Amino acid sequence: MSPHQFDIQLVAIIVAASCAVPGAFLVLRRMSMMTDAISHSILLGIVLAFFLVKDLSSPILIIGAAASGVLAISLIEAVNRSRLVKKDASIGIVFPFLFSVAVILLSKYARNVHIDTHSVLLGEIAFAPFNRLILSGMDLGPKSAYVMGSILLLNLLFISLFYKELKVSTFDESFASSIGFRPRLIHYLLMAVVSFTCVGAFDAVGSILVIALIVIPPCCAYLLTDSLFRMILLSVIFGISAAVSGFWVANWLDVNIAGSMAFVCGVFFLVVFLLAPQRGLFGIMREKRRQRMDFAEASLLVSLYNQERGDAVKDHPDSRGMFRSADFASKVVEFLKQKGEIAVAGGKLFLTEKGRERVRTTVERR
Amino acid sequence: MLEFAVGLFSDYTARTILLGAASLGVVSGVVGSYAVLRKQSLVGDVMSHAALPGIVLAFIVMGVKEQLPIFIGAALSAVLAVFLINLVTSNSRIKTDSAMGMALSVFFGLGLVLLTYAQKIPDANQAGLDKFLFGQAEALVEKDVLVIGVTGLFALLVVGLFWKEFKLLCFDPDFGGTMGFSMKSLDLLVTAVIVSAIVIGLQTVGVVLMSSMLIAPAVAARQWTGSMGSMVILAASIAAVSGVTGVALSAGFENVPTGPAVIVCVSVIAFFSVLFSPNGFFTLRFKEARSRREIKKDYVLKALHDLALEHDDPGYAHSERLLALGSEKGFNVRKSLSQLQAAGYVERVGEEDWRLTPGGIHEIRKLSPLEKSR
Numbered sequence: 001m002s003p004h005q006f007d008i009q010l011v012a013i014i015v016a017a018s019c020a021v022p023g024a025f026l027v028l029r030r031m032s033m034m035t036d037a038i039s040h041s042i043l044l045g046i047v048l049a050f051f052l053v054k055d056l057s058s059p060i061l062i063i064g065a066a067a068s069g070v071l072a073i074s075l076i077e078a079v080n081r082s083r084l085v086k087k088d089a090s091i092g093i094v095f096p097f098l099f100s101v102a103v104i105l106l107s108k109y110a111r112n113v114h115i116d117t118h119s120v121l122l123g124e125i126a127f128a129p130f131n132r133l134i135l136s137g138m139d140l141g142p143k144s145a146y147v148m149g150s151i152l153l154l155n156l157l158f159i160s161l162f163y164k165e166l167k168v169s170t171f172d173e174s175f176a177s178s179i180g181f182r183p184r185l186i187h188y189l190l191m192a193v194v195s196f197t198c199v200g201a202f203d204a205v206g207s208i209l210v211i212a213l214i215v216i217p218p219c220c221a222y223l224l225t226d227s228l229f230r231m232i233l234l235s236v237i238f239g240i241s242a243a244v245s246g247f248w249v250a251n252w253l254d255v256n257i258a259g260s261m262a263f264v265c266g267v268f269f270l271v272v273f274l275l276a277p278q279r280g281l282f283g284i285m286r287e288k289r290r291q292r293m294d295f296a297e298a299s300l301l302v303s304l305y306n307q308e309r310g311d312a313v314k315d316h317p318d319s320r321g322m323f324r325s326a327d328f329a330s331k332v333v334e335f336l337k338q339k340g341e342i343a344v345a346g347g348k349l350f351l352t353e354k355g356r357e358r359v360r361t362t363v364e365r366r
Numbered sequence: 367m368l369e370f371a372v373g374l375f376s377d378y379t380a381r382t383i384l385l386g387a388a389s390l391g392v393v394s395g396v397v398g399s400y401a402v403l404r405k406q407s408l409v410g411d412v413m414s415h416a417a418l419p420g421i422v423l424a425f426i427v428m429g430v431k432e433q434l435p436i437f438i439g440a441a442l443s444a445v446l447a448v449f450l451i452n453l454v455t456s457n458s459r460i461k462t463d464s465a466m467g468m469a470l471s472v473f474f475g476l477g478l479v480l481l482t483y484a485q486k487i488p489d490a491n492q493a494g495l496d497k498f499l500f501g502q503a504e505a506l507v508e509k510d511v512l513v514i515g516v517t518g519l520f521a522l523l524v525v526g527l528f529w530k531e532f533k534l535l536c537f538d539p540d541f542g543g544t545m546g547f548s549m550k551s552l553d554l555l556v557t558a559v560i561v562s563a564i565v566i567g568l569q570t571v572g573v574v575l576m577s578s579m580l581i582a583p584a585v586a587a588r589q590w591t592g593s594m595g596s597m598v599i600l601a602a603s604i605a606a607v608s609g610v611t612g613v614a615l616s617a618g619f620e621n622v623p624t625g626p627a628v629i630v631c632v633s634v635i636a637f638f639s640v641l642f643s644p645n646g647f648f649t650l651r652f653k654e655a656r657s658r659r660e661i662k663k664d665y666v667l668k669a670l671h672d673l674a675l676e677h678d679d680p681g682y683a684h685s686e687r688l689l690a691l692g693s694e695k696g697f698n699v700r701k702s703l704s705q706l707q708a709a710g711y712v713e714r715v716g717e718e719d720w721r722l723t724p725g726g727i728h729e730i731r732k733l734s735p736l737e738k739s740r
Contacts, residue, residue: 032467033408082647084640089585092407096578097633100626103500108621121499121574122478208415208574209478212471219464256482262475269468273458281457 007129007142009247012261014145015125015204016239018152019213021159022194023239024232027218028170029190033088034073035214037095038191039198039207041072043102043120046199050110057143062199069195070188072098099207123206123258144203151200158193159232162186167228205258212262213239220269223276242268296323296332298362301341304351305359380617383503386511387613387628390566390579391606393518395587396525397563398580399601400556402588403536408463409448411577412470414564416447418477418573421498426484433513437565444561447473477573501572501625503613514566521562524555525598532556533594570613572625579605579632586636589643608632659705664733666702667711670722671730683721 026032045068049061072095079090103120133143140146159166169176169183176183194214201210221234246261253260274281303322323329333349336342341355351359401410417440424439447469454465497505525532534542535552543549560580567576587601612628641647669689674682690699703720706712711726722730 027461027464030461030463032461032464035467036408036411036470079640082640082650084589084645084647085585086402086405086407088405089402089407089581092411092577092581093585093633093636096575096582096629097637100575100578100629100633103626104622104630107623107626108619122482208474209471211467212475215464215467215471219460219468222460222464223458250479253479253483254486255479259475259478259482262471263479266468266472266475269472273454273460279458284457 004129005247005251007145008125008257009244011125011128011142011145011148011204012243012247012257013240014148014152015201016213016217016243016261017236018148018155018197019201019210020217020235020239021152021155021232022190022197023214024218024221024228024235025166025170025190026194027215027222028228028231032211032215033091034076034191035194035198035211036208037072037076037091038069038195039202039210040095040099042066042069042195042199042202043106043207044068044098045071046202047102047105047110051105062147062196065199065202066192066195068098069198070192073188073191120202121206121208122256123202123204123209125204125257128204144200148200148204151196155193155197158189162189166190205261209258209262212265213243216262216265216269217242220272223272223279238265238268293332293335296328297336297341298358300332300336300349301351301355301359302363304342304349305356308351382508382511383506383613383617384610386506386514387503387570387609388606389511389515389518390570391583391604391609392602393521393566394563394576394579395583395600395602395605396598397521397559398582398584398605399587399594399598400525400532400536401560401580402584404556406560407577407581408466409451410560410564410580412447412451412466412473413444413561414567414573414576415470415477416473417441417444417564417568418498419443419473419480421568421573422477422480422484426480433510436568437513437517440565440568441561443473444564445557448557474573497572498568499572499574500623501568501570501575501628503570503624504617506569510569514569517562517566521559521566524559528552528555536594570609570624571628572623575625575629578629579609582629582632582636583608586632586639589639589646604635605632608635659702662702663705666699667706667722667726667730668734670712670720671727674722680727681721681724683715683719685718686720687718689720 023035026035042065045065046061048068049058049064050056052064053060055061076090076094079085079094080087085093106120128142128144131143133140133146165176165181165186168179169181169186173183176186197214198207198210201213205213217235217238218231220238221231224234225231242265243261246264247257249264250257250260272280275283277283299322323332333342333344336355337344339354341352341358343350343352398410401407420439420441420443421436422439423443424435427439428435451462451465451469454460454468455462460468531542531547531552534545534547535549535556539549542552563580564576567579571579583601583605584597586604587597590600591597608631609628612631613624615631616622616624616627639646642649666689670684671680673684673688674680676682686699686703689703703712706726707714711723711729712720713723715721
């Protein structure tokens, strides 16, 4: 691993971790698409602040950008509150507008500067190692690692200071306000934190792929745990692993790093979605099949039991007709025979003592 | 500017491009109305971003920048994204917004990966590929416009044929289901129509901003009308005008990408409509302020009348301070009194006292007929 590769991964890890922390709350609050709006809108703040100070490394850029993110959110909420436009459409008309204005300004007046429309979309984490922090002649490593590191610290500080406020207002907003937590304030603070994160991550991964790092790792974690704390922790782990493996995939295929990170995030989610122990697709299907079989077995047994006692419909002498297909019926019969709960004699089904016992416990339990 | 505009319309190439932009506008205006009414605006956003890997893959596989394969690739990957969103939301506790965010960013990420991969293929043709990001209408040639026109006509034809079914789907899908329409197939059909509109816009507006071309015209049109038919027509006209204006602006000024130019035009119209239409933000505020003023005036009139009745003389004068005492906090009684005075309902007696005029007594009895019986 060359020093460059190390630096890129270092920045990627910090970016991924700082995205995953607020991301967990966005996913739980059903505000994932707000990230889309914020990450697009901050470009206008960056461009305007750049015209103002003419310096790409100025901290004013970060503040301007974060302010435009919060502004976009307030604008969306104002449009939505007027009740003239639905929520989704308010998001959909506000941020493309701000983004378009920014792109036009960028391509018209800032053609030869460091930010261009391409880096907006593609990110430029590959250049991160070249912009170094040098203090009195000492090389302290890539500058963006420090910028992003401060944002990560800010995020962690915010989460730990307002953990219970965030938790309560995320899961029960009216309860939060009834005990005096001011959920609106928490909401806007969270939006500010997300804006700062997007601004920082924007440099590295561009405006669209930051959504991947904010939304996907928490979604993976959400399918694996019910505890908020563990969800945040898992999100960070997923984010970091996706960032690092995304980097190596990009390195291997010689393609865009940010795009590859987003794609690896998607692959991670696909794996979790299919294989998660309780909430994975396969797990759910297995459970459904088990329940269906269980119910079919119980139905057959109960029906046989009723016939034994003489209060069954006479038309279905062996109860196989109650199932949707002959195949399924013989499968059920086969399973029950294996368990020794029924026996077959002369083409007819009979309950064994074990089967009778199961019926009694099943019926009693219900 | 005028000369430039005249030049634009007389030039053959320019006419082709503008025709393309206008037809794109008409189709996205019509189709976008359904996306907005069904509260699926952001699905359009996801689909347009998700088209990118399909576009690039079509290019990599076919080796040339041909319209038709690119259209098909784009449509397929957009539909795949929607399918995956439905799969995830219906089989896990992941909510729609998160699923959409995931689909959008993963597909777009894959698109960028493929794009950077394709750019290494030694072929002069690939240079135009990243024009699909922000769109470049100048690259439209006659054949492109023909494909746009045919696809657009297909979309409009479907909308025309299924007009009342789509209406049902937008406003009362449950009722539609009970009438025997298959809402599921109609839903698929609307998705197909939206996808075709997105595909049409790829070259002109680009994948990043195409969603706005669907949403903004419909939002704007919705502010001016409550009828489905006029909304669709209005949205189509707004989008067509914005498309043409945006393309002209982008061609007239150097270094202005087409997509953003079109979106700025259409967004300005949308925001203007939200603010100033007959039911718009400012109009509503204005109406509210007026009715609040009326209510305050009526309140003061009635208070004056009630107080006067205590003295068995409807014309008995009372001080302004007494009126203010019974009113809500921060309520400017003086202002209402001078408005009433201007209308001739009250008159001033001395420094601070006010009394009802006969006209005012008539007015208050008209306002509350029960007063008569007292």
